[in-house]
Amino acid sequence: MAVPGGGVKEDSFNVLDLAEYTKNRPWWRKVFAPSSGSSAEKYNVATQLVIGGVTGWCTGFIFQKVGKLAATAVGGGFFLLQIANHTGYIKVDWKLVEQDVNKAKQQLKFHRSGNKISPEVKSRVDEVIIFLKKNVILTGGFAGGFLLGMAS
Numbered sequence: 726m727a728v729p730g731g732g733v734k735e736d737s738f739n740v741l742d743l744a745e746y747t748k749n750r751p752w753w754r755k756v757f758a759p760s761s762g763s764s765a766e767k768y769n770v771a772t773q774l775v776i777g778g779v780t781g782w783c784t785g786f787i788f789q790k791v792g793k794l795a796a797t798a799v800g801g802g803f804f805l806l807q808i809a810n811h812t813g814y815i816k817v818d819w820k821l822v823e824q825d826v827n828k829a830k831q832q833l834k835f836h837r838s839g840n841k842i843s844p845e846v847k848s849r850v851d852e853v854i855i856f857l858k859k860n861v862i863l864t865g866g867f868a869g870g871f872l873l874g875m876a877s
Contacts, residue, residue, distance in 0.1 A: 777866025785874020
């Protein structure tokens with residue numbers, strides 16, 4: 726490009742490699758835009774309810790299935806232990822079990838009397854409360870969907 730002084734001006738451009746740029750960004754930034762504030766600012770009420778309801782239903786449905794599987798596994802384990810005890814494969818020392826239970830009760834009483842919450846847990850709880858206050862409609866949809874997912 727010619728400039729009035731007779732010289733040649735070289736334009737300098739910053740080249741942005743989009744492939745590298747997107748590799749370095751987390752997936753939620755790509756989906757929800759660079760500033761992912763509260764959903765109340767971005768979506769209308771119906772959209773928030775639908776998003777919350779669908780994610781809640783999926784979570785409740787999976788929670789129900791995994792819960793049934795875990796309950797079956799634990800119940801089956803107790804059943805097998807009772808059969809093994811009844812047939813003589815296992816001998817339970819009930820006095821030792823009673824001592825361990827009493828020791829656990831004492832430890833629970835000791836920990837309950839302190840009633841101290843660690844700062845990490847307190848900060849996480851505060852973050853959750855702030856999120857719930859900012860996204861009341863989304864949270865309500867999630868809760869309703871979760872209950873429907875547990876019932877289905």
